[in-house]
Amino acid sequence: MAGSTTTLDGAAAGTTPRRRNNYARRYWWFVVPCGAVVLGTIVFPWIFTLYMSLHDYKIGGGQEWVGFANYGKLVSDERFLLSILRTLYFTALAVIVPMVLGLLAALAFHRKFPLRGLARTIFILPMMATPVAVALVWTMMFHPQLGVLNWLLQQVGLPPSMWVYAPDTVIPTLVMVEVWHWTPLVMLILLGGLASLPIDPYEAAKIDGATPFQAFWHITLPLLAPFLVVALIIRTIDALKAFDTIYVITQGGPGTASETINIFLYLQAFAYYNLGYASAVVVVFFTIIIMLAMVLLWTRARVKDA
Amino acid sequence: MRKIKRIAGNIGFGFGVVMLVAPAITVFLWMLSLSLKNELDNTDYPPVFIPNPPIIDNFVQVFERNNFLKYAINSIIVSFTATGLAILLGVPAGYGIAKMKATKAAVVILIARITPGLSYLIPLFLLFQWIGLTGTLAPIVITHLVITVPIVVWIMMGFFEGLPAELEEAALVDGATIWQAFRHVAMPLAKPGITVATILAFIFSWNNFIFAMVLAGRETRTLPVAVNNMLTFEQISWGPLSAAALLVTAPVLLLTLLAQKQIVEGLTAGGVKGG
Numbered sequence: 001m002a003g004s005t006t007t008l009d010g011a012a013a014g015t016t017p018r019r020r021n022n023y024a025r026r027y028w029w030f031v032v033p034c035g036a037v038v039l040g041t042i043v044f045p046w047i048f049t050l051y052m053s054l055h056d057y058k059i060g061g062g063q064e065w066v067g068f069a070n071y072g073k074l075v076s077d078e079r080f081l082l083s084i085l086r087t088l089y090f091t092a093l094a095v096i097v098p099m100v101l102g103l104l105a106a107l108a109f110h111r112k113f114p115l116r117g118l119a120r121t122i123f124i125l126p127m128m129a130t131p132v133a134v135a136l137v138w139t140m141m142f143h144p145q146l147g148v149l150n151w152l153l154q155q156v157g158l159p160p161s162m163w164v165y166a167p168d169t170v171i172p173t174l175v176m177v178e179v180w181h182w183t184p185l186v187m188l189i190l191l192g193g194l195a196s197l198p199i200d201p202y203e204a205a206k207i208d209g210a211t212p213f214q215a216f217w218h219i220t221l222p223l224l225a226p227f228l229v230v231a232l233i234i235r236t237i238d239a240l241k242a243f244d245t246i247y248v249i250t251q252g253g254p255g256t257a258s259e260t261i262n263i264f265l266y267l268q269a270f271a272y273y274n275l276g277y278a279s280a281v282v283v284v285f286f287t288i289i290i291m292l293a294m295v296l297l298w299t300r301a302r303v304k305d306a
Numbered sequence: 307m308r309k310i311k312r313i314a315g316n317i318g319f320g321f322g323v324v325m326l327v328a329p330a331i332t333v334f335l336w337m338l339s340l341s342l343k344n345e346l347d348n349t350d351y352p353p354v355f356i357p358n359p360p361i362i363d364n365f366v367q368v369f370e371r372n373n374f375l376k377y378a379i380n381s382i383i384v385s386f387t388a389t390g391l392a393i394l395l396g397v398p399a400g401y402g403i404a405k406m407k408a409t410k411a412a413v414v415i416l417i418a419r420i421t422p423g424l425s426y427l428i429p430l431f432l433l434f435q436w437i438g439l440t441g442t443l444a445p446i447v448i449t450h451l452v453i454t455v456p457i458v459v460w461i462m463m464g465f466f467e468g469l470p471a472e473l474e475e476a477a478l479v480d481g482a483t484i485w486q487a488f489r490h491v492a493m494p495l496a497k498p499g500i501t502v503a504t505i506l507a508f509i510f511s512w513n514n515f516i517f518a519m520v521l522a523g524r525e526t527r528t529l530p531v532a533v534n535n536m537l538t539f540e541q542i543s544w545g546p547l548s549a550a551a552l553l554v555t556a557p558v559l560l561l562t563l564l565a566q567k568q569i570v571e572g573l574t575a576g577g578v579k580g581g
Contacts, residue, residue: 024405024406024407026484027401027402027405027406027484028402028406029402030398030399030401030402030405030488031398031399031402031403031406031408031411033395033398033399034395034396034398034399034455034459035399035411037391037395037451037455038414038415038418038455038456041426041430041448041449041451041452041455042414042418042421042426042452042455042456043414044429044433045425045426045428045429045430046421048429048432048433049425049428049429052428052429101326104322104326105326108319108322108323108326111319113319113320113323117566119323119327120566120570121562121563121566122327122330122331123326123327123330124330124562124566124569124570124573125330125331125334125559125562126330126333128509128513128558128559128561128562128569129334129513129555129558129559130512130513130515130529130530130551130554130555130558131513131515131530132513132515132530132531132533132534132551132554133337133530133533133551133552133554133555134333134551134555136533136534136537136547136548136551137333137336137337137340137548137551138333139537140340140544140547140548141333141336145351146349146351146353148336148353151351151352151353180329180330180333184330185573188570188573189573237419237420240422241422241423243422243423243424243516244515244516247515247516248515248534248537262422262424265422265424265425266424266516269424269427269428270427270431270520275428275432278428279428282422282424282425282428285422285425286421286422286425289420289421289422290420293420
């Protein structure tokens with residue numbers, strides 16, 4: 001460890017390693033207060049959740065060690081398993097669509113055009129807006145009889161939709177809100193990527209007579225790949241974690257048609273107060289997120305090597 | 307011929323940009339429209355788009371019928387305290403991590419970014435019950451630190467890493483302590499970073515819903531929770547609901563318009579997002 005540096009070492013090897021050690025240690029006190037808060041509010045909950053997931057824990061009912069019984073129950077809980085499938089369905093859509101639209105938007109905002117600054121600011125407003133407020137307005141727009149969206153569909157000659165009020169349209173509809181909400185973040189990450197690309201390859205391509213599409217396909221996309229992967233990772237994690245808009249708009253309904261893992265978790269913990277069981281859900285959910293993040297990070301490493 | 311092609315291309319591009327931007331702005335405009343019309347117009351079909359004449363009754367109702375002002379004050383206290391504490395703790399921490407090159411500390415911050423907000427709530431909920439903090443704003447402020455601290459540390463860490471070390475080293479050679487070098491040399495240079503961190507931490511704390519929803523009692527609700535409760539109890543009164551929603555989100559929208567450059571900078575760098 002750091003403290004094991006002896007005077008002998010210092011004398012023999014010159015003072016550099018030891019001095020660097022001390023140099024680093026002098027900065028501990030900058031980190032300690034913040035570290036304490038992080039331990040209390042972030043690390044403690046992680047550990048305590050693991051502990052709780054091994055207990056039958058009900059508010060007012062005390063706790064009882066049950067080993068892995070909560071996990072055993074989860075594996076056979078059809079409602080939980082379905083919530084995983086719904087989450088994956090929601091996540092797949094809520095990743096692909098914002099990635100495509102975000103890339104298009106980033107390419108558009110990378111070009112110079114009049115009022116670009118204003119257009120970009122408006123474009124990122126959704127992601128800064130309060131999710132609950134936005135969810136409320138969407139809820140009103142989804143109203144099957146009085147909502148403005150069905151009126152719009154009627155104007156372009158399409159049949160009205162039940163939006164969030166029918167089991168088979170509820171998840172795509174919620175994805176639409178999520179796309180509206182978070183495409184700007186994808187756009188910003190990719191826009192930052194585009195700004196960092198070198199100009200030379202494009203000039204060379206132009207001289208060689210490449211079409212804009214060829215330049216995009218053979219130069220922009222490969223160079224942008226690391227940023228695409230970063231955006232993909234962030235979007236995947238956020239889509240898995242989506243809660244606010246789903247909860248405000250449907251609370252998991254109709255029935256359990258939009259009950260994702262996060263909603264299931266919320267209901268178990270704070271509607272039914274099965275805290276031990278809910279903790280097991282947290283652990284499984286967290287594992288799923290970490291696993292997906294690892295796969296994507298591994299992809300990122302491969303992209304970087306290539 | 308070539309000129310015509312270019313003009314056509316530009317028109318197509320302009321149309322594309324409008325299609326990208328239109329959904330973003332129309333939702334907010336519709337929110338505004340709903341909040342300025344009476345119930346009759348709001349539930350009319352086909353919809354009435356332009357309030358004629360615009361009325362402010364909905365806004366008056368929001369303040370009269372609900373404890374809106376109290377919840378607004380709660381929100382202000384929570385977001386300001388959580389952001390202030392995060393800056394106080396997180397700026398030195400970001401500096402320390404950057405100086406020590408402590409990449410492992412950064413991993414903790416990353417995992418915190420990945421963890422769903424809900425999962426912090428079960429243990430903290432019990433903890434607050436044991437130490438008897440329920441019914442005050444303290445639990446809400448403390449849980450909001452889960453959002454604000456990682457944002458500030460993450461942004462400041464990156465910012466301090468990017469600063470040239472020469473100036474501080476010169477100060478140290480001249481006999482300044484490391485605290486003085488931080489306080490009087492590094493921190494003034496890092497002001498733009500601190501601004502970005504403050505704005506983003508504040509916005510994501512202000513917008514947060516889940517922590518207060520679980521932890522707040524009747525007296526300690528924040529605005530997003532209060533507005534969600536209005537939805538549950540007043541299904542059909544769209545005017546007051548939209549007015550309330552608009553009031554809740556207006557401060558962050560204004561802040562975004564005013565500080566869009568800093569916000570874009572901060573978000574591009576880190577892909578930060580709260581909750």
